Amino acid sequence: MNYTEVKSRIWSNALSNYLRTFIGIVVGLITFRLLYQALPKESFGFWSLLWSVFGYGILLDFGFGFAAQKRVAELSVSRDWNKLSQVLSTILFFYLGIAAVLAGTVALGSHHIIRWFDVSPANHDEFRLALIVFFAAIGLAFPLGIFPEILRGQQRIRLANNITTLAMLMRLGVIAWAVHAGWSFMSIMLVALFFALAPDLVCALFALRHMPEVKLRLSLFSRSIMRETMAFSIFAYISTATNIVLGKTDQLVLGATLSVAAVALYQAGAKVAEVFAQFTKQLQDTLSPAAAHLHAIGDHAALRDLLQRGTRWSALIATPLYVLCAFQLEPLLRVLTGDAVIAQETFLVAQVLLFWFYTTTLTHSVSKRIYMMTGHERRLMWLGIGEAVANLAISITLVLIFRSVISVAVGSLIPTLIFGWFVLWPWMARDADMSSWRLIRQTLLPAWLACIPAALVLAAPHWLPALQTSNEWLQILAHGSVGGVVAALCVWRFALHPDERASLLARIPCCRRSSARQSRVLRASPTPEPSTLPELASGEASY
Structure with missing residues (x-):
């Protein structure tokens, strides 16, 4: 391929x-x-x-x-x-x-x-x-x-x-x-x-x-195959193990230092963040086999393009969802748990973990999947070990000092911010042959700017009491839907390139049939419009 x-x-x-x-x-x-x-x-x-x-x-x-x-x-x-x-x-x-x-x-x-x-x-x-x-x-x-x-x-x-x-x-x-x-x-x-x-x-x-x-x-x-496979798998194993420590240690720390009941409190706050993480990592999960295939055929230019485009699309998908979840978090927690009143600590845990998963999506999810398949497993292993050790040490220290559930969540966030933005992001920028800020402008900034109007719409009920409601379903369906529509329209209009919009439209069945009919008309026409053909070609070639 x-x-x-x-x-x-x-x-x-x-x-x-x-x-x-x-x-x-x-x-x-x-x-x-x-x-x-x-x-x-x-x-x-x-x-x-x-x-x-x-x-x-x-x-x-x-x-x-x-x-x-x-x-x-x-x-x-x-x-x-x-x-x-x-x-x-x-x-x-x-x-x-x-x-x-x-x-x-x-x-x-x-x-x-x-x-x-x-x-x-x-x-x-x-x-x-x-x-x-x-x-x-x-x-x-x-x-x-x-x-x-x-x-x-x-x-x-x-x-x-x-x-x-x-x-x-x-x-x-x-x-x-x-x-x-x-x-x-x-x-x-x-x-x-x-x-x-x-x-x-x-x-x-x-x-x-x-x-x-x-x-x-x-x-x-075969023992020889075992040794050969382990030359790669040992690094992948340690990297994966450190990811497990980063994502799953909080519950064990709470169970060992506080109580099993504290795990239930943490889990209630973590569920929205976990759902957010599940939904935002789906594009990244498809990049690993693609990167392995491109590495096997030696297409390094395609790998660099895959890294930049994967990061850009991760931001375009994750940022609107993060804004929506962050502003609608309390009604989401009430719907999720069935509790009429959400404890303040549960709400704070949910906000911290939501931001943790969001920044992980931007800095870790694409780069680690591609680098693991392209010969950088040794370096990823050492970075993962450093982040996991810092996560565990900070989480245990904070929970022993403050004896609170949110301490563990903050202990997970701090190392992710440091390793993501000061180690992995500069590495990606060097591979893309650009500065860290330029990589941000190309991959992240369009999504951030496009979601500002949605954030203002979703924050309106906090400023205008008349827009507030005690019914969590109404708040999610009414306020959330309006904010989601605004976010989608702004991302579509201001964050996507014209060729990206054309490519996405071409993947919708009704639009694809319309495009096919238009292509047949253009082929039959003796004098097609000069501006139309390049636009179609660019749409077909876009990621």
């Missing part, structure tokens, strides 16, 4: 990512509220703690999942199916060994783990069983998780998204019935785990069918 085909795949995969994410957000919000209202506070806190630990499961991934994605993208270019069979077989059976060790270790130490989290005696046995089953599922997630990575390496992210979306909808239906029927905490946990693992099995069928030459056999396990 050339760069034009790669860009087309990026857009197709990104749009499917956003569709999956939108459905996932709706499903997640409904599920969150169902469980928040139905489960006792300790059960909900334990549920949140376990699923935050689920993210830590990738610490036993050793970077091989990311390596599988990279090697599929690279070896598919050279069509070296024998080598790819060895690589994937080695990773798969290594994961099976990890799964067995993990499940056995947690089963043996489950009593001590439950006591460490200070679970009440009444819930000790049920939570212990849930813990064992949960970590057995994490173990299975390792070998099964290789198959969605294969689809991503094939740049067939859209297919993986469709499978995941169907599983999410089915999970919501079953959990809603379980809550209505009064199922136990353990039964609901089993439902959630089943629908977390089932999509990986379906992905396996499609991934291997697309590569019939690739075989997965224990006999193909």
Whole structure:
């Protein structure tokens, strides 16, 4: 594939990512509220703690999942199916060994783990069983998780998204019935785990069918392939581990220093920020296999262009959403939790984490994904370690001093600002052969300026009491919709280039048919207008 085909795949995969994410957000919000209202506070806190630990499961991934994605993208270019069979077989059976060790270790130490989290005696046995089953599922997630990575390496992210979306909808239906029927905490946990693992099995069928030459056999396990793969995966692993520390440590710090109930308070404030992060990272997730492919064919100019355009579009997508969420945060929290009054600490935690995810989107999300696939994994590893250590040290220090939930959130924000704007951003600017300020003007400033009118509209209820309402749904639908429309119109008119607007219109089915009819008329006309043809060409070539 050339760069034009790669860009087309990026857009197709990104749009499917956003569709999956939108459905996932709706499903997640409904599920969150169902469980928040139905489960006792300790059960909900334990549920949140376990699923935050689920993210830590990738610490036993050793970077091989990311390596599988990279090697599929690279070896598919050279069509070296024998080598790819060895690589994937080695990773798969290594994961099976990890799964067995993990499940056995947690089963043996489950009593001590439950006591460490200070679970009440009444819930000790049920939570212990849930813990064992949960970590057995994490173990299975390792070998099964290789198959969605294969689809991503094939740049067939859209297919993986469709499978995941169907599983999410089915999970919501079953959990809603379980809550209505009064199922136990353990039964609901089993439902959630089943629908977390089932999509990986379906992905396996499609991934291997697309590569019939690739075989997965224990006999193909190779120690030399293991060493070769680890030359990359160890750096990817440490970088990923540090990202987990950055994103998931807060809950563990709170559980260990304050209480499980503090985790529930933090989780309520963090949910809006997590939904924002899920929605804004979908374009970036498609860049990794594209960068690996371009690196494999040696197209360095395309990689630089991918870095700048990816950052620009990340800002164009994330900035309006950040402004909307920041000004509508309190009604969003009331809708999310069902609480009539939102605690001040919960609101402040939500604002800090929302800004944390926003600045991470601008400085970390694109650069790290592209640099990891293009030979900079060693440097990313050391940067990630520095940021994670600073995050952990500042968070623990602040929570021990102030004994508050918001201290942990501030402890996460500070290192991200330092490493993002003073390390990663200058690195991106040097690669783009421009100053840091010029890179900001080209990639971020258009989105910032375009969202000023929307910020003023959304802030109006704070200045004009007559516009305020106690109904959170009305506030979100009325004020939020107006602010969102203003943001969308200003970004469309003032932040996008003409060729970008033409390219986006061409991807809308009705506009695409109109464009096709116009093209046929132009081809049939003996004297087309000189100004029309270049505009169409520029639209077709735009990112």
